[in-house]
Amino acid sequence: MSTMKIWDLHMTYDGPMTEEFAQGTKQLAESIAQESGVVWKIWTLDESTGDFGSTYLFRDLAALEAYKAMHVKRLEAIGVTVTSDHVFDIMEDLSAITHAPLGEVA
Numbered sequence: 001m002s003t004m005k006i007w008d009l010h011m012t013y014d015g016p017m018t019e020e021f022a023q024g025t026k027q028l029a030e031s032i033a034q035e036s037g038v039v040w041k042i043w044t045l046d047e048s049t050g051d052f053g054s055t056y057l058f059r060d061l062a063a064l065e066a067y068k069a070m071h072v073k074r075l076e077a078i079g080v081t082v083t084s085d086h087v088f089d090i091m092e093d094l095s096a097i098t099h100a101p102l103g104e105v106a
Contacts, residue, residue: 003060004039004102006088007068010053012081024078037063040101051083057102061087 015021032041039057046052058064064087072082095102 002090002092002102004090005058005061005064006090007056007058007064007085008053008088009056009085010051010083011075012051012083013079014081015079028074035067037067057090 013021029041029043032038037059039059041057042055044053044055056064056067058067068085075082090100090102092102
């Protein structure tokens with residue numbers, strides 16, 4: 001098993017999807033891109049329900065736990081509710097076969 005971790009997060013937001021909210025999410029993305037230990041993040045959305053989520057790759061569990069503690073508070077502050085989150089180990093041997101972008105991690 002890898003020391004890298006996946007964090008899968010599902011959320012809801014009951015507020016309006018305004019231009020201001022969109023600009024805020026762009027700023028959030030720029031901030032996340034600078035976070036130590038975050039390798040990448042995939043943003044997800046189910047437009048039919050308004051549910052959205054994120055799947056992150058972290059260098060290790062310590063980085064994930066530090067980021068999670070900060071980020072969940074940040075989400076709650078802007079009215080986002082976390083409905084579920086899970087931390088997963090990565091099965092690198094099988095992931096390599098299916099072309100997961102793990103080899104790019106230093």
